Amino acid sequence: MIYIVGTGAIGKALAVFLKLSGQQVTLVRGSVDDLPETRETVRVRISADQEMTADLPVQTLNSVTSLEGPVLVAAKSYGNENIAEKLAKMSKDVPVCLLQNGLNIELPFTGKGFRELYRCVLMVTSQFAGDGTIAFKPVAACPVGVISGQESVLSALLDQLQNRWFTFRMENPIQPLIWKKVIANCVFNSICPLLETDNGIFHRNPGAMRIAESIIMECIGIAGRFGIVLDDREVRDMVLAISHASDGQYISTLQDIRSKRPTEISTLNHAIVGLARSLGAESLVPQTRILGDLTEIKSRL
Template sequence: MKYAILGAGAMGSIIGAVLKKGGQDVILVDPYQEHMEKIKHEGLHLQMIDQNETVQLATCANPAEAGPADVVIILVKGFHTVAAVNGAKGLFREDTIVCSLQNGLGNEDILKEMFPHKPIMQGVMWMTGTLTAPGSVKANVGAGTAIVLGSVDKTRGSEEAAKNMVAHFHAGGIAAEFTENVQKHIWAKAVINACVNGPCAILRINVKSLFNHPLGMKLVEEITQEVVTVAAQKGIQLDYAALMADMVASVARAGEHLPSMAQDIRYKRKTEIDFLNGAIAAYGAQLGVPTPANEYVARFVKIIEESYEFQY
């Protein structure tokens, strides 16, 4: 099976490497030309689970050079999806299956609008990655399930493709599983991202510092409760106590982590706030559910990212 990874930064490169190790045909597609050229000529240097190896992968910075794929995995940031897909139409045949492994809420809605007649998969990655240098990545993979996949449209084609991809990830050395209820997993991860990304970006602190401050923990609790309430109105049942316990345990293991949105703010980049706290606030407004904590986090991040040139 040929996989095209549209958006091959740290996570896209790692996903591509694992699928290639699992015996699949993979091409990485990303405009970061230095990264693509380094991999093309020297292979991808992958550090994962205390092992260092080089994985040979096809790459291209120009999507027109990639040719069509059986499955296109979307790993660009949510606000780049439309432009990235429109610029890579050559990847998609009539029978190509689309898969989003993007962070946040609402990505599947964009893809359903763009591909109303294509099978669509969606998944969650419970792992992190770092692009340490052009052509080199480090994957942080825990002991549990690293990737959860499911079908958005519940068609036979997308469900079979998701199950096949799970098998390919296992063959490549990463634990993955298929779920009938992928939205529950999408929203569960969105809780974590909503709690740590926006607040840490605004406050300019790491996750441990946020959770150790009583007002920081109160904000986390409020954000979580709002997400649980909004999700319930959408028919997605989340366990507030379990989510809080998981986050506290995660912070104990890796609390020094500076979330990606905090890094975006540090380097004055556009953030994915509209796909996290902003999306939760928007869903809340549609459903008549008050979401003041998420709304204000979203507002503050938007003000910051739209005022970089005025900051001191």
């Protein structure tokens, strides 16, 4: 059994792909505790003429009493304290893989003593369409690395997760890629919501890309202070690759704002600014801070 905590567009899409690949999968609501177990038919569109469907069991964290296999956490990262606490009561030995963006989102799990903990850098986009179908687009294979545990256990987990549509690869050390993706997400999750536009804006609009490049340079400077040496051209290329591959799709923060849900900006722009502040270097990230603050204000309006 594979448990996927989080019933958003990422978790549901992966659940469909794993089910169609022959795995037993249970979706687990990450933020609702007291609903009865149900079944849900989930449809995922991977191209204009290709749609995939699977019938999936859906539980809550309270209704799961034991873990019989690995746990994939695809819920919003601001819920990690609650998720880690409830999973720890069942088992700290099953593999747990975080399919989330953001800096230091693994800390609630390391603090609870999970022994096999891994992080995945998401290189896919997924969003709900108006008819409830999930529109899924892969950018590249998603790298997964060890936070605590053994590479052999991670290798076995990745063998279990492999499918044709949502693909994974091992990457150690994973921290440089985590930082690269966080910086890319600082770009997408602040600029796109403020402009009310889709992810394709950066390859279409030179002005938007210039702002993106400023954020990239600010964040790379802070990463370097923590021993993470990154090439600005590689991060720029990542932003453009994501922009091309997900042209027409909307970043999760914009989807959250439109749906009046909390956003993850605290683990992106605000996290970078917080690290800069801890070094007495907040003045080095002015645009990252302002765009993060504006995004948070917009989410509360």
